Amino acid sequence: MRREPARTFSDLLPLLFPAAMLVVFFVIPFGIMIAVSFFRRQQGGFYTVDFVIANYERFLTPFFGDVLGFSLFLAAAVAVCCVLLALPFTSFLAGCSRRVQVVWLVGILAILSLSEVIIGFAWSTLFSRTAGIGNLLSALDLMETPKALLPGFGAVLTGMIYQALPFTILLLYPSLMRLDPSLLEAARTLGASPMRGFVSVVVPALRHTIAATLIMVFVFALGSYLLPQILGRPQHWTLSVLITDQAIYQSNMPFAAAMAVFLVLISLALVGLVLLVGGRREAAR
């Protein structure tokens, strides 16, 4: 059966239910959120209808600047660390037999689907005084008394790398599977060490994929919400945490909505950049 253009109304019927669901429960909530971002805050209630830009003006305060700066810095650090760790790993994985690959992929997907709460709890246990790394180091006489390694920046960063690494691997996986293995073999035949061959052949061949992956992981890390709360101190809170805090605990929906709109714009701009990189690559072929 060939694909045919939709001509009559009955041809469009199957589209009706999904389209209605997506418009009513995604587009409209989104629209309401944008509208609320211009409303006025009402003490004790949700909001009063109005048109003010006061919620956006609060972006100019140093407090917001600090949170935004920290969120972007943290997401960038997570993205860079994840790509550096995942790139060699995924290229090794692509060289494994299919059976081994499937076992790894099951584990990676299982960890990717784990709740942020569970990841946060697991790392808080591993960094705790009585059940964690501190305990192990002290048993090996490397640390005098067991110490807790959290809360702190290192703990937040580690937890977020753990959360984003499976995602990074899955983003890189298809490109590395498609990469012609003879490229690396040629480099090795010509006398390059495995490391040198990797850096001078694999990395340049995948530069568009690497750029796109960095951005996607950056956006993914921007969404991390529980780990900064479980593993960090209040100064490690990110924009995602601040949005929830304003919406739920300060009941300032308009300000929360304005920050969410801002976060959408950052994310869309970055995703657009990925599409642009992808489009240019298509055009180059």
Next chain:
Amino acid sequence: MKGSASWLRRGYMALIALFLAAPLAVVAGVSVNEKRTLLFPPRGFSLEWYAAIFTEAEWRDALIASVGLALLSAALAVIVALPLSWFFWRRIAPWARVFQVLGVAPFMLPPVITALGFLTFWATGGVYGAPWTAVISHAIFFVTLPLVTISLGFSSIDRSLVEAAVTMGADDRTVFRTVVAPLIAPYLVSGFAFAFVLSLNEYIVAYMTIGFTMETLPVKIFNALRYGYTPTMASVSVFFVGIAVVAVGLIARYGDLPKLLGAWTGEER
């Protein structure tokens, strides 16, 4: 030379495996402590905390709420995704691609945005906190997964099979029942399984829609975590890791995981 490369490969992969497994192994260790202590290596051995998931009312209720939510929302996500993917496969309608973008968008944006959108929406509609609002919210939030897997299923159908059926006089309905449905069934199940596992583990949308009226398991763990440690959170975490591994393992067993993942990122870009 070959030997050193293979040594490097094994060593590096083992390090990543250690990094990925260590926190879960420690949680599994503390979950079998005999007393209510956070100790690793564990003192004594007891499976009491695994039984507590089902015997303590607060944990059991949260588990039932989570499983119910995940089953219903994954089913609804599939019901939304199936006609949409069928339409893209059957019709030429470039303008309809906008619905594909809408289906993928919630998954690509930071989750807090979608969660806040649902919060304002349900609050404006005056139904904030009703359990069914979470079902719809999760279904929309995770519709991307069945949409991607089912679309992949359609794209792998050999169109000449369908042509043959049409030549023999089959209409759309018959073609769907006899040719299309059996071929896409594994992709449908994969999409359902992915949406189910992710819904089970999801925190922020569940928290912002029904967080004050009902506790799902992730919400329950986080609330309990504020008051310190209880061993049930360790056992329930291990239980959830088990569910995720079984679900993904089943997808791998009945589907083609490398192909599914290859197409997955192809779709995303």
